Amino acid sequence: VCVLTAALANPVLTTTVAENKDIVLVLDVSASMQTRTPQGTRFTQAQQRALEVLQTLPRGRQMALIMAGRQPQVALFFTTDRDILREAILSQQPTDAPGNMRDAVLLALSFTQGSGTHEVVIVGDGAYGPLFDLDVQHSPVRHIQVAGGEKNIGITRMALRKVLDT
Numbered sequence: 001v002c003v004l005t006a007a008l009a010n011p012v013l014t015t016t017v018a019e020n021k022d023i024v025l026v027l028d029v030s031a032s033m034q035t036r037t038p039q040g041t042r043f044t045q046a047q048q049r050a051l052e053v054l055q056t057l058p059r060g061r062q063m064a065l066i067m068a069g070r071q072p073q074v075a076l077f078f079t080t081d082r083d084i085l086r087e088a089i090l091s092q093q094p095t096d097a098p099g100n101m102r103d104a105v106l107l108a109l110s111f112t113q114g115s116g117t118h119e120v121v122i123v124g125d126g127a128y129g130p131l132f133d134l135d136v137q138h139s140p141v142r143h144i145q146v147a148g149g150e151k152n153i154g155i156t157r158m159a160l161r162k163v164l165d166t
Contacts, residue, residue, distance in 0.1 A: 026121065054086060075088050101122070124144075
């Protein structure tokens with residue numbers, strides 16, 4: 001009886017939840033992204049992962065791009081134009097400054113407005129620490145980590161001077 005009732009109700013299994021989401025992509029442009037790995041720089045890897053996210057964006061869905069540098073910066077607001085999105089991703093460069101991933105994610109979450117129709121995708125090396133305390137109840141957040149981030153140290157400036165003989 002239960003099986004017959006379920007069959008008559010025309011149940012539908014949906015797997016398109018992710019397909020119905022616009023994406024706010026947060027790209028790490030901090031100094032640590034300049035680190036070279038056997039696969040290239042961390043930033044080059046991050047750009048490739050961001051392009052993969054763009055490739056899986058369903059037709060008709062939009063994407064916005066936020067750079068997570070010292071101050072979060074909106075590189076591109078929501079658009080469905082894949083060529084413009086691709087160019088925006090490829091035209092970014094890592095900075096010599098520490099990043100502020102927390103504020104960048106907060107900015108991305110403000111774009112979602114708790115609507116449930118957006119997903120925040122973070123692409124970075126994970127050198128920014130945990131983001132667990134952020135309120136992400138109404139907007140899914142996905143993290144795509146590129147190589148590195150666990151041991152993060154680098155020289156961003158160096159100055160030389162001549163020692164005077166006395």
